[in-house]
Amino acid sequence: MRLRSPWKPRLARIEANAAERLVHALADDIIEGKLASGDRLPAHRELAWALEIGVGTVTKAYAILERRGLTRSVKGRGTFVATHQARQGPLIDLSINTPPAILSTRLLARSLMEVGRKVDAGHFNLYAPPAGHMEHRRILSRWLATLGLTADPARLVLTGGAQQALALVFNLACGHEGVLLTERLNYPGAISLCRQMAYRMRGVEIDHEGIVPSSLADALDAERLIGRKAVYVTPTLHNPTTATMGLERRQAIVELCRARDAWIIEDGVYTTGAEKLPPLASLAPERCFYVDSLSKTLSPGLRVGVLVVPPGMEQLVEAALQAVPFSPSPLSCAVIEDWLTNGVIASLRTGLKTESLRRAKLASSLLSEQTLICHPGAYHAWLPMPRGAASQFAVAAAGLGIAVTSPEAVMVSPEEDDSGIRLCLGGPSLDDLTKALTLLSGLGQSRSSRSANTAGAHPELSQ
Secondary structure, three states, X not given: OOOOOOOOOOOOOOOOOHHHHHHHHHHHHHHOOOOOOOOEOOOHHHHHHHHOOOHXXXXXXXXXXXXXXXXEEEOOOEEEEOHXXXXXXXXXXXXXXXXXXXXXXXXXXXXXXXHHHHOOOHHHHOOOOOOOOHHHHHHHHHHHHOOOOOOOHHHEXXXXXXXXXXXXXXXXXXXXXXXXXXXXXXXXXXXHHHHHHOOOEEEEOEEOOEEOHHHHHHHHXXXXXXXXXXXXXXXXXXXXXXXXXXXXXXXXXXXXXXXXXXXXXXXXXXXXXXXXXXXXXXXOOOOEEXXXXXXXXXXXXXXXXXXXXXXXXXXXXXXXXXXXXXXXXXXXXXXXXXXXXXXXXXXXXXXXXXXXXXHHHHHHHHOOOOOOEEOOOOOEEEEEEEHHHHHHHHHHXXXXXEEEOOXXXXXXXXXXXXXXXXXXXXXXXXXXXXHHHHHHXXXXXXXXXXXXXXXXXXXXXXX
């Protein structure tokens, strides 16, 4: 005798046909744990009778749930909740934001052979100066020029990645006695760094262009008695929301910081993926620290970060670096020089742009029923939703063998309710990404009919 299903039949209260309402109702109860792994779903005819719908409607809904990986059918036995089986597979990680892997072994081998013929052994036999060898700073200055930022090599500090550069500049511009104002949803690495170092970080309201000038003005005025104030922003392809500031917004942020004597810390690690707009560092060089990284823009293995400091700050920075120098590997710098000279960096950028567009289109198509925010040049996408719903989504994704960024990790103020899910599209193989997004398309679809704070794919994705 077959066991009865523990599920109480219902249709979701949304504007949709009967099959979609049934899919939403079952998906929600599976995701929220009301149905456990292995639980039997009602038989087709039994459910059709209970809900007063056609048997074909039930069959269609069950087929959709199975395609999404939420259920499995066993011939002669019935349909069951399938999250336990999905959990047994290898983890697909959508929580780490990296560029797609387009660097080939052949290209890397050829580059290393070329570098080996002309590398300066002196850079390996001696410790580098605190800010890095001047030759390497000139190389990175050339690279920044390709991004639209002209910077004197003497104002460059080389590090082992963007995180080291942020650690250095947060201490210099803000420190423990100051305050760091930033987008209320933010890069998890920056939030974690501030919490570990006990720096005071305050979130500021954001919209589709990033940080809102009026909210920033209010926050700066509220902190007017603080000795040091710094504004940390990612104006291009903001992490996690993908928002990009237009020229007027950039100018407004710069003027606010000038008027209220606040430092600007510009995170430019996603600049290569978007339209060319002037960096804040070129609009306000006298008060802007600019951070970038080859590992974020080209390949994770290139552990080279760069910090551009305002004029007059060079000696202060070098003094701070005496105790803990951050200089990158000379070999990585030699590879960058080779790639700048022979055009490899330009070629890699083209390949990354093509691949990121392909992945963004894939995400936009598979998650079309959800409030996905996507940009063709970004390596991540954003699903805005309340924190509670986002936490349920993350737990359900883990049950399917998919790691996503925790909603709490991107929240400057844990007490707030608005958050979401960051989906990092660059790391997995295309096959794994397709599998993961297909499974995730079944999570939270009933919420797609509810209003979100911001939503919509970039126009380029629909072309």
